[in-house]
Amino acid sequence: MSTLVHRRNTVQNINELIDSAPMTSSQLTNDHRASLSARFRAVNATSNRRIDAWMVEQAGKPYDPFHWTPQIARRVLGTNALRRSTTRSDLSLIQAVRDELADHLLRTTAGYTQSGSLSYWLSGLSHASLGLVCAEAVTWATTTYEVLQGIETPWQLAQSDAYYDVSAARTSLRGRRDIVIKNDEQRVVLRLRAGSPGKSSGPGLRCDLTIDALTSPTGTAASRFIGVWPDAGVCLSVDGTMADLRAGARDLVRTAVVQQRGQMLKAA
Amino acid sequence: MAMTILAPSSPLSAIEALRGDKTKRPLCDLSSASGLRAQLEDGIYSIMGKASPLTPLVVRSSSLRQNHHTIDIQQASLSLFRGILVTQVLRLLSVGVEVTDPFSEALSAWRCEKSGSDLVRSFNQLDKEQVARLEADVNAHASTLKRSLGVVSATWMPRSCVRASQRFAGGHVLLFDVVDLMVGSTTSKFASVALFDVTTSPLDAGAERTMRFHALMQTLKTSVCRFEHQCFQVPLVSSGRVTSITNFFREVLMKYSALSMTCGSTYEHSGSPSQHSSKH
Numbered sequence: 001m002s003t004l005v006h007r008r009n010t011v012q013n014i015n016e017l018i019d020s021a022p023m024t025s026s027q028l029t030n031d032h033r034a035s036l037s038a039r040f041r042a043v044n045a046t047s048n049r050r051i052d053a054w055m056v057e058q059a060g061k062p063y064d065p066f067h068w069t070p071q072i073a074r075r076v077l078g079t080n081a082l083r084r085s086t087t088r089s090d091l092s093l094i095q096a097v098r099d100e101l102a103d104h105l106l107r108t109t110a111g112y113t114q115s116g117s118l119s120y121w122l123s124g125l126s127h128a129s130l131g132l133v134c135a136e137a138v139t140w141a142t143t144t145y146e147v148l149q150g151i152e153t154p155w156q157l158a159q160s161d162a163y164y165d166v167s168a169a170r171t172s173l174r175g176r177r178d179i180v181i182k183n184d185e186q187r188v189v190l191r192l193r194a195g196s197p198g199k200s201s202g203p204g205l206r207c208d209l210t211i212d213a214l215t216s217p218t219g220t221a222a223s224r225f226i227g228v229w230p231d232a233g234v235c236l237s238v239d240g241t242m243a244d245l246r247a248g249a250r251d252l253v254r255t256a257v258v259q260q261r262g263q264m265l266k267a268a
Numbered sequence: 269m270a271m272t273i274l275a276p277s278s279p280l281s282a283i284e285a286l287r288g289d290k291t292k293r294p295l296c297d298l299s300s301a302s303g304l305r306a307q308l309e310d311g312i313y314s315i316m317g318k319a320s321p322l323t324p325l326v327v328r329s330s331s332l333r334q335n336h337h338t339i340d341i342q343q344a345s346l347s348l349f350r351g352i353l354v355t356q357v358l359r360l361l362s363v364g365v366e367v368t369d370p371f372s373e374a375l376s377a378w379r380c381e382k383s384g385s386d387l388v389r390s391f392n393q394l395d396k397e398q399v400a401r402l403e404a405d406v407n408a409h410a411s412t413l414k415r416s417l418g419v420v421s422a423t424w425m426p427r428s429c430v431r432a433s434q435r436f437a438g439g440h441v442l443l444f445d446v447v448d449l450m451v452g453s454t455t456s457k458f459a460s461v462a463l464f465d466v467t468t469s470p471l472d473a474g475a476e477r478t479m480r481f482h483a484l485m486q487t488l489k490t491s492v493c494r495f496e497h498q499c500f501q502v503p504l505v506s507s508g509r510v511t512s513i514t515n516f517f518r519e520v521l522m523k524y525s526a527l528s529m530t531c532g533s534t535y536e537h538s539g540s541p542s543q544h545s546s547k548h
Contacts, residue, residue, distance in 0.1 A: 131365035
């Protein structure tokens with residue numbers, strides 16, 4: 001049975017979802033990992049593939065070629081800027097974003113960036129375009145900050161997204177996570193997304209839950225995984241039950257299958 | 269009853285006027301927003317009934333304009349580009365970017381944001397004369413905006429192009445909104461949020477409805493009224509657009525009107541060639 005819950009995005013609801021998270025959560029064993037790997041290996045891959053919750057929500061629809069835009073860059077820059085400003089109370093979010101941008105530009109000047117990286121892209125932008133990137137990042141950081149302000153339990157910003165390389169299957173899984181709340185034995189993860197949730201957002205959330213559990217060294221799933229859509233004022237949550245983990249894994253494999261079929265049709 | 273209150277004189281700084289007196293801010297209204305969604309659902313149901321259109325009915329702030337019409341991207345008027353570019357200038361100013369050449373900087377920012385979009389392609393097809401006219405227009409508007417906006421303090425947490433989307437009637441009615449600039453904290457116990465909307469078109473009744481729509485959408489999004497002195501109303505959806513909103517945020521409206529008058533009147537004097545709506 002699915003544990004998907006839909007709530008309005010209010011401070012009270014978010015805190016209730018965090019406080020009422022189950023005390024126990026499921027654990028993925030080596031057998032689970034081996035089984036997942038076998039299923040992915042069964043789906044031929046002509047090149048390395050990366051699957052994330054967004055692709056699951058889009059039913060494996062092929063991506064346009066990736067290119068950086070201010071909307072894509074805002075999450076990385078905004079979250080890092082927020083991390084800076086939480087450690088230095090005198091730093092405003094705008095200044096933190098500027099510092100973050102300056103660091104990226106310095107990295108390029110020092111020759112530590114590769115073509116296609118965020119730093120490389122930023123270094124090629126005009127003064128005005130950098131201003132727009134700054135504005136987008138400030139908006140993202142402020143939105144995240146406002147969500148954080150309402151959380152009563154101690155929280156921390158996630159150090160990075162969850163990346164899991166499926167052994168011998170030329171497949172890497174990427175799960176988004178923004179805020180981690182650790183409370184005794186519980187671990188609740190929050191993920192922020194722009195726009196509004198659609199019918200497939202629940203499966204997407206379960207995929208992020210599964211990938212997050214796979215990246216845990218012990219395989220322990222988060223007690224609850226909460227997806228927040230501030231633009232729509234909505235939040236969804238799923239619990240770290242084995243049923244949800246299995247459903248997430250199934251959707252990831254299905255997406256790989258759909259992708260493979262698409263590639264075969266394209267080749268034909 | 270809808271009522272527009274205009275400030276007796278133009279404020280020196282629009283941002284200062286919007287922020288108001290910090291000591292006089294009321295507490296957030298936690299009760300007025302409750303039931304608003306249900307009222308809207310009821311209002312929509314009374315019009316749509318159980319009909320389930322194949323494509324959702326989309327309502328945007330532009331849908332509320334009196335002479336609203338579908339914009340043909342191929343024939344997008346200069347006023348549309350003007351609105352887009354002036355908004356880009358506002359976004360740059362909101363994060364403290366020094367804008368010395370408004371037209372080219374706004375264009376650069378817009379192209380960076382929307383590279384490859386139909387609108388950008390449409391812009392690229394403008395002839396030299398049209399671009400020159402647009403440049404003069406944007407520069408004039410940006411000059412007015414810079415003068416009347418004032419300094420946006422970082423402590424006010426400015427965020428630009430703040431989006432909101434709401435689904436009603438089981439997803440058959442979609443409400444979309446983009447606020448040009450939002451300042452103030454939504455986590456404070458005091459009502460301190462102010463919305464800032466720039467329009468380069470002359471004021472009409474549609475502008476007033478747009479202001480109320482922004483306030484309504486932001487309230488639906490957070491479920492709390494964070495504006496000063498607010499009262500609610502119910503939009504009724506008919507024929508694909510909101511036809512009436514009977515309640516509105518009085519204080520916000522007053523501030524908006526003051527700002528719109530400041531910018532709008534100056535814009536008219538600056539010789540705006542088009543009277544079409546350019547708010548997007």
